[in-house]
Amino acid sequence: MAETNADAIKSDIAGYDGVLVAFSGGVDSSVVAAIAHDTLGRDAVACTARSETLPEAELADAREIAQEIGIRHEIVEFSELDSEAFVQNDEQRCYHCRTMRLGAMYDHAKSLDIPVVCDGTNASDPGEGHRPGLRAVDELDVYSPLLEHGVSKEEVREIARQYDLSVSEKPSMACLSSRIPTGLDVTEQRLTRIEKAESLLRTWGFKQFRVRDHDGVARIEVGESELSDALDPEFARAACDHIGDLGFDHVTLDLQGYQTGSVSPD
Structure with missing residues (x-):
């Protein structure tokens, strides 16, 4: 039987005494964590970095998926x-x-005497426009097994389904600072109101969305399949009232819908 990409990653990880997975709870890092746990058990650790740019809802999701995987x-x-x-x-x-x-x-x-740090960078990431974060991955010599073995985003989701992970179809999420246009300072005030605004959209049932903070103007982006819901006059009133109360001067809807990196360089 031919060796799969997941098998090849397991073979690599089996050669380490332990690994720490940079773990966001998204599908990429969850797949790496699942394979690592499957291979090393207690010698695999998922680690989430908590900061102002990480929504509390994402931290909660990371805790839940780690428990689902069974990884420390x-x-x-x-x-x-x-x-x-x-x-x-x-x-x-x-x-x-x-x-x-x-x-x-x-x-x-x-501090845990673990020799290897790995992350969820996949083979599709380098081709997705302006990605300066990948330079940090390279400079710090992080082990990226999905990238190393040519695993694309779609293949990652397939492996997630094989592991029966609840995040197999989870939309990609970037840190809250990605909602602030390049050149505009990242401040705690802006991060907080973005997080609260996006929490409202999640509560209202939207799945793929961003709230971009254009120095007091909230620009809402939602996925194409959800755009008709966002055009509903009742939603428009609720968004203006509740998102406006968070400290935004104006609330707008982007008719082009959700786009990755729409306030960052191409």
């Missing part, structure tokens, strides 16, 4: 807002963020 789950805390380079929000913001986040992972791995 630990949380480290840090603040990207301690970095002036990150706060300035230039074209390298994701590089600064990923460097700090993975640095926290390496520090924690060292």
